[in-house]
Amino acid sequence: GNSVTQMEGPVTLSEEAFLTINCTYTATGYPSLFWYVQYPGEGLQLLLKATKADDKGSNKGFEATYRKETTSFHLEKGSVQVSDSAVYFCALSGDSGGGADGLTFGKGTHLIIQP
Amino acid sequence: EPEVTQTPSHQVTQMGQEVILRCVPISNHLYFYWYRQILGQKVEFLVSFYNNEISEKSEIFDDQFSVERPDGSNFTLKIRSTKLEDSAMYFCASSPGPTGFFGPGTRLTVL
Numbered sequence: 001g002n003s004v005t006q007m008e009g010p011v012t013l014s015e016e017a018f019l020t021i022n023c024t025y026t027a028t029g030y031p032s033l034f035w036y037v038q039y040p041g042e043g044l045q046l047l048l049k050a051t052k053a054d055d056k057g058s059n060k061g062f063e064a065t066y067r068k069e070t071t072s073f074h075l076e077k078g079s080v081q082v083s084d085s086a087v088y089f090c091a092l093s094g095d096s097g098g099g100a101d102g103l104t105f106g107k108g109t110h111l112i113i114q115p
Numbered sequence: 116e117p118e119v120t121q122t123p124s125h126q127v128t129q130m131g132q133e134v135i136l137r138c139v140p141i142s143n144h145l146y147f148y149w150y151r152q153i154l155g156q157k158v159e160f161l162v163s164f165y166n167n168e169i170s171e172k173s174e175i176f177d178d179q180f181s182v183e184r185p186d187g188s189n190f191t192l193k194i195r196s197t198k199l200e201d202s203a204m205y206f207c208a209s210s211p212g213p214t215g216f217f218g219p220g221t222r223l224t225v226l
Binding site for chain 2: 036042045104
């Protein structure tokens with residue numbers, strides 16, 4: 001079955017540091033890949049996505065590239081801010097295309113940015 | 116911007132009681148989902164719903180769970196006889212396709 005593995009936190013960085021959160025996946029076929037963010041006290045929000053190999057998703061300074069050869073979708077940001085403190089979830093969906101498949105999530109990485 | 120809403124934000128119940136968690140999906144979406152997140156653990160898929168029936172469910176979604184779209188706008192998750200291990204955040208999501216728009220969640224506490 002499908003699975004997502006991401007680095008466990010907490011990850012603690014200083015403001016303006018470079019961020020990488022690793023994510024690798026196991027799936028049959030050609031899944032779509034996502035990063036979701038959960039700010040304290042809030043629900044999950046889609047941060048970015050990529051639907052095919054070599055696609056780069058980007059949003060709010062974050063980016064991730066769909067690497068089929070390494071089955072990875074690492075999240076990066078060049079200069080983090082305190083407001084980026086949140087839990088980040090890597091996820092994938094199946095390639096049935098019907099939209100009815102649930103998402104498979106990683107365990108989440110708690111990111112803490114210190115001023 | 117349209118968003119998924121969920122009520123209540125926090126539900127406290129006694130073990131063995133029935134609870135109904137409510138969600139209002141985005142109006143033109145066709146697929147609806149429930150997920151749960153036990154504290155400190157990963158988000159887990161429970162069930163997806165399309166065309167007024169369950170299209171997929173996980174092994175977590177056993178006979179004590181049911182979903183319903185009673186009036187064309189709400190999407191509910193019922194837990195018939197809650198157990199302590201049902202304490203979690205429950206997230207509703209809706210989508211026109213595989214990218215889910217999530218609600219803020221309902222925190223269920225079973226005492």
